[in-house]
Amino acid sequence: MTPQARKDPEGNETKHLHKFADFAGKRILEIGCGEGRLTWRYASAPSLTVGLDPDRNALRVARLDRPSDLANKVHFTNAHAERIPFRKETFDIAILAWSL
Amino acid sequence: MVHALGEIHRVLAPDGVLIDLRPLCDRWSVEVVSARETHVTGYVTDLPLGLEDDAAANRAMAQAEANGWFTREKETFFPLNYLWDTASDMEKWIDKEWENFIGLDEETRRATRSAWALGDADSRVRVRVKMLITRWKKQQG
Numbered sequence: 576m577t578p579q580a581r582k583d584p585e586g587n588e589t590k591h592l593h594k595f596a597d598f599a600g601k602r603i604l605e606i607g608c609g610e611g612r613l614t615w616r617y618a619s620a621p622s623l624t625v626g627l628d629p630d631r632n633a634l635r636v637a638r639l640d641r642p643s644d645l646a647n648k649v650h651f652t653n654a655h656a657e658r659i660p661f662r663k664e665t666f667d668i669a670i671l672a673w674s675l
Numbered sequence: 676m677v678h679a680l681g682e683i684h685r686v687l688a689p690d691g692v693l694i695d696l697r698p699l700c701d702r703w704s705v706e707v708v709s710a711r712e713t714h715v716t717g718y719v720t721d722l723p724l725g726l727e728d729d730a731a732a733n734r735a736m737a738q739a740e741a742n743g744w745f746t747r748e749k750e751t752f753f754p755l756n757y758l759w760d761t762a763s764d765m766e767k768w769i770d771k772e773w774e775n776f777i778g779l780d781e782e783t784r785r786a787t788r789s790a791w792a793l794g795d796a797d798s799r800v801r802v803r804v805k806m807l808i809t810r811w812k813k814q815q816g
Contacts (some may be wrong), residue, residue, distance in 0.1 A: 577771050578764035580757045587753050588696070590807065595749060595810045596694055604686060606679070613696075656679035665689045671683075671695045675676060675732040 582612075589616040592670075601667040602648025606656045610672045611637035626651045626667075627659065676735035677742075683814055684744040693745055693811040697732065698755070700725040700777065701805040705787055709795035716790050716792075717783025718803065719769075723774035736809075745811035757806045762791040765800040 583589075592613070598620035608614050608626030608634045620623045626649070629633055634651045641649055654660050656674065683693055693785050700721040707714045757767040765787070770777055789799050 577709075578759060578761075578768050579730075580765075580768050581761055582757055583755045583775065584758055585756060591753050591764050591806075592694065592696065592750070595808055596692060606683070618804050626757075639733075644815075647678050656682060659682045659686050661686045663685050667688050667691055669683045669687055669691065669693045671693065671697070673697050675695055675697055 581615075588613070592617060596668050596670075598668070603668050603670065604659070604661070604666040605670045605672055606659075607672045608637060608651065609633045611640055611651070613670070613672050614649065615640070615642075618645055622648060622669075624649045625661070627654050627656065629653065629655050652670065676729060679739045680735060680739040680744060680803075681742075684739070684813060687813045689727060689812040689813065689815075693730075693813065694812065695736065695807070695809045698809055699752075699805050699807050700729055703777070703805060705779070705783055706801050706803060707762075707790040707794050708800050708801055709798045711795055714790050716786040716793070717780070719783070720778040720780055722776055722778055728776070736811075742816055743814050744816040746814055747809060748812050749810040750786060753806050755802060755806045758799050758801045758802045760799060762788040762800050763804070765779045769802070776812065803808075 580582050598617050601621045602623040605614055605626045608628050631653050632655055633666045637651050702718040704715050706716045707716055766784060787800060791800055
């Protein structure tokens with residue numbers, strides 16, 4: 576069994592993400608959301624968040640972890656970034672989360 | 676990658692923003708830390724695949740900029756720490772999770788084990804990852 580690592584215990588990633596984008600009321604697309612580790616650090620502010628990832632198992636974990644109060648505004652979609660299944664001009668902010 | 680950036684450009688609203696957040700290979704330091712002190716025990720070895728990934732991502736963003744899809748507004752680097760309870764935990768985790776991207780040489784492994792074993796009771800092991808965050812603004816392209 577692989578030991579656990581604590582990732583970013585100081586929260587530097589979250590601090591910088593919020594410095595670089597104002598999420599309040601925006602429509603967010605997060606590409607490479609995985610299990611939603613980063614998603615939960617900003618998802619209470621936007622009006623809509625869509626997490627995109629090609630890994631179905633990771634998305635299953637993300638859906639299970641989704642807090643009930645965010646169920647109506649945070650959604651996860653199984654897709655590759657090369658073919659994003661949304662109409663043009665749907666989002667205000669796109670995040671490439673460790674995925675470029 | 677460039678095709679993915681074209682897709683992102685398509686689904687972003689006019690004046691939309693793209694945040695690119697990613698780690699960069701740069702000989703991240705390995706440290707034994709406690710409340711009292713920080714001891715740098717070595718540096719990871721950047722492996723060709725990790726370096727090539729960084730170069731490919733940079734080329735893709737440069738191409739997207741040249742295509743007139745995005746302009747860079749703001750950029751900075753910051754550290755992001757990974758923390759383990761023991762030197763052995765850190766080695767096992769890196770060997771499994773980052774096996775293709777970075778390596779740990781024997782000298783760094785030995786120095787880290789030793790510093791952790793001789794360190795304070797609250798000593799932990801960490802790797803200080805270099806992160807890049809860039810804010811890009813959508814252009815009409």
